[in-house]
Amino acid sequence: MSAAHHTRATLLAQLEAWNIVSKTVDHEPLFTVEQSTKVHREVEGAHTKNLFLKDKKGRFFLVTAEHATQVNLKNLHKKLGCGRLSFANADLMQEHLGVTPGSVTALAVINDVDHTVTFVLDQNLKQADIINAHPLENTATTSLARDDLLRFVEKTGHDVKIVDLESDLVDSTQTAL
Numbered sequence: 001m002s003a004a005h006h007t008r009a010t011l012l013a014q015l016e017a018w019n020i021v022s023k024t025v026d027h028e029p030l031f032t033v034e035q036s037t038k039v040h041r042e043v044e045g046a047h048t049k050n051l052f053l054k055d056k057k058g059r060f061f062l063v064t065a066e067h068a069t070q071v072n073l074k075n076l077h078k079k080l081g082c083g084r085l086s087f088a089n090a091d092l093m094q095e096h097l098g099v100t101p102g103s104v105t106a107l108a109v110i111n112d113v114d115h116t117v118t119f120v121l122d123q124n125l126k127q128a129d130i131i132n133a134h135p136l137e138n139t140a141t142t143s144l145a146r147d148d149l150l151r152f153v154e155k156t157g158h159d160v161k162i163v164d165l166e167s168d169l170v171d172s173t174q175t176a177l
Contacts, residue, residue, distance in 0.1 A: 005098025005111040008135045012142070014110065018155055024135055024142045029102070045130030045143050048122075050104040052093050056083035060096055063165070064106040064133070065122035071165050079163050080120065098136065105134040106149060107142065109156045119153055123164040 006014065015022050025043055051063040051071065059082055065071055077085045090101050097104065098111030109119050125131055131149050135142040144152065153160050 006136060008137050008140065011107060011110060011136050015142075015144075015152065018152065020144060020148045020152055022142050022144050022148075024140050026140045029138050043132055043141050043143060045132045046125055046128035047132050047141075048106065048125070050106065050133075052088045052097060052104050052117075053085045054088040054092065055080075055085050059083070060088060060092070060117040061085065061120055062097065062104070062106070062109060062112075062117050063120040063122070063163075064125070065165055066124040066128070069122050069124050069165050076163075076165070079165075080118070080161070099134075103134050103136060103138045105136060106131075106153065107133050107135060109153055109158050111136075112156070112158070115157055117158070118161060119158045120161045120163050121150075121153075123162050124166070126162060 012022065012024065047067040048064050049067050049069075051065070053061045053063060053073075055061070055077060061080065061082070063071065063076070073085055077083060093099060093101065093104065096112055096117055097108035099105065099108045106119070106121070109117060125146065128146050130143050131146050132141050132143050133149070134140065150160055
């Protein structure tokens, strides 16, 4: 693991260095999707919820879903081809993603320098022009074009696994780009 994780400032600087345009809006700390409804009205684009999961074999998954997507954890392991999933604890979250509960975000893959986390994107987000995510802390929202978010994830050395999280079908995954 990297001794030092990215901060909001270094993340935003890296986005700029990679020519990824973003816009960040500060707000009160948000810990749940319900608390974020005011931000949804003020910040254009698709809003996300994020799950940091671990399977029985010790593999990690960061699932980024459209905020209203119903994620069935009982079926998700079949779609991902892994062992049964459960939520990873706060210590593992800090170790692998460099964030604390309430601040989990797609942008945290930048801190997974050992590539131990599989990034999973909700298929519903493929339709969005703009995707919103926390910039490694839950006191702000960063907006990026969908294709720029995908490019960001790939620049961190991660593949993007796109999954139809709402479908009951098991074979509903694809790799982006």
